[in-house]
Amino acid sequence: MAFEPSPQLLEYTEKVIPRYPQKRSAIMMILHALQREVGYISLEAQEWIAAQLDLAPIKVREVVTFYPFYREHPIGKRHIRVCRTLSCALNGGYQVCEKFKSEFITGLNEISPDGRVTVEFAECLASCGTGPVALIDDDLHENLTEESVKALCDQIKAETPAAPVPAAPAHA
Amino acid sequence: MVHLSKPPVHPRERRIILKHADEPDYDASLETYERHGGYAELRKAYAMKPEEICQEVLDAGVRGRGGAGFPAGMKWKFLDRKSGKPIYLICNADESEPGTFKDRQIMHKDPHQLVEGMMITAYAIQAAQAFIYIREEMPHGARILEAAIEEARAKGYVGKNILGSDYSCELIVHRGAAAYICGEETGLIESLEGKRAYPRIKPPYFPAALGLYMCPTIVNNVETLCHVKHIIAMGGKEYAKIGSPNNSGTRIWCLSGHVQNPGYYELECGAATYGDLIYEIGGGLRPGRSLQAVIPGGSSAKVLRAGERFTGKLRSGDAFDWGIEDIPLDFDGPAAAGSMSGSGAVIVVDDSVDIVEVLANINAFYAHESCGQCTPCREGSLWMKKITTRMVNGGARTEDVDLLASIGDQIAGRTICAHGEACAWPTQSFVAKFRDKFLEAAGRDPAEQKKRPFRMV
Ligand SMILES: Cc1cc2nc3c(=O)[nH]c(=O)nc-3n(C[C@H](O)[C@H](O)[C@H](O)COP(=O)(O)O)c2cc1C
């Protein structure tokens, strides 16, 4: 099935391409907009982007598969990224990650059984002075403790309706 | 929703870049920036000749704040102006060396300072277009910068005929996608071209000659570009009086790990020591703990072991004999001690953790972030991670200690980019300096190790 861009995505794409001296440079920004809207980047969507930029689809796919942030499969409704790196780890980053996982009864890089979240490890989020930290969607949460993680999880559960998905690994 | 905290300024600080950032009523708007004298230096600069600005920056001696410490004025001099191709300016806002969180403060709290520094730089090098490459993990930062650029464009500070001159330059924000290697300048350029961030080999691909779209390109760090504004305000020679010779200006040090008051502290170069930063400014270690190690300039910098002595001769000819606490906080101090100031990220490790696990955590980072082009880096980083993780989990062999060291020795100098050094230096230095601990770790029992309550891998 061919990818149908929303009017907003189409408008954004038309606006962002001419900002660059060469069209191909717009790939990453279009991917960002598309993933934000759709949740992930399907092969069909990649073909659509390639067509906008006069590129072979593989040129888009090699970008999608190189950068950890782009994904070809859906994730939970909320994206939780816990910093794994040294300054956070020295102050309990791994324990914080365990707490997120246990609150949603989920493993790393999966969609939780209630469909609400995907918990991942991220590398240094450039907030090492307030570690452990985690990004939940766009927002950074600092100085995390088991208690504050519990509160964040309760908030997510209150805000985000459960929508269980058939159990299948979200991505590698 | 952005609410970066605004900690108090330590009395030892000398704030130039972060002068206003943490004032309670200071915000990211153009109105606030102008109320504090913002864009006056842009006007001053645009009344100068571009080459005069370049000379001021050269006179200032300002060294790059992104990691390598290369003098900015010198880099600009290397620009290939004869090719006739357009020149590009890129701000490296990838801020991804573990331990570093200074550029975040500037971009979130004082974005116009960066815009002003960039538009002065763009004019000085006569850039056709300018870019800010910001890491994906700062979505609010990207929005704040975009809003600031819009405001600046409306006022004629960015875009067509800047300040009524015949010079025009667009500035756009480009977002990364969570790959550390985009911080390496040629990887960044490839990424900005819409490709995988595979670093290019130097020579011939020095950005100043063959950069973005194979055109002459200047890549500078956020903090470096902000200093340009202050160099114009003071004059290069006056600016050079701040700090110590060869180490001019202030630097924002990022203190993290096992200290009571982690945070960012802007200090005059050479005016304090690592001891001052950790114990006086940073409040020292947690009660009852003692120092085990300090990583002086981002996680790729060679580690310093507590109790180690550093001796030698300074550039001035004077002999020195330092402990960690005596090392001057500048570019040359940690270099004299056999390490580097790198990105200004100081990570403190106390005796509560296993030093082998610290290295295992670092190795996991570099193994994850290798772009995979060079065999020594791709394979070596992975093996260093595997060996150190096994030492932590139990089941390693004594000979693994030498094997680990030898893998490190076979990477540095044999790769396309400095990620090779970045991933080798931790292993080389940790094993050399903590050999006793690695030998001990090699004999651990997996069953016992499983029970450890605190984990870092
Ligand atoms: C593996 C690697 C990662 C790097 N990451 C960054 C980074 O995140 N931010 C940065 O400003 N410079 C980084 N650098 C340094 C850049 O390559 C480049 O030297 C710098 O942006 C130049 O700016 P400056 O001269 O103003 O410091 C990195 C270098 C390497 C080898």
Ligand code: SF4
């Ligand atoms: S040294 Fe590592 S990161 Fe750099 S180009 Fe080679 S494989 Fe890639």
Ligand code: FES
């Ligand atoms: S180590 Fe976690 S933010 Fe840097």
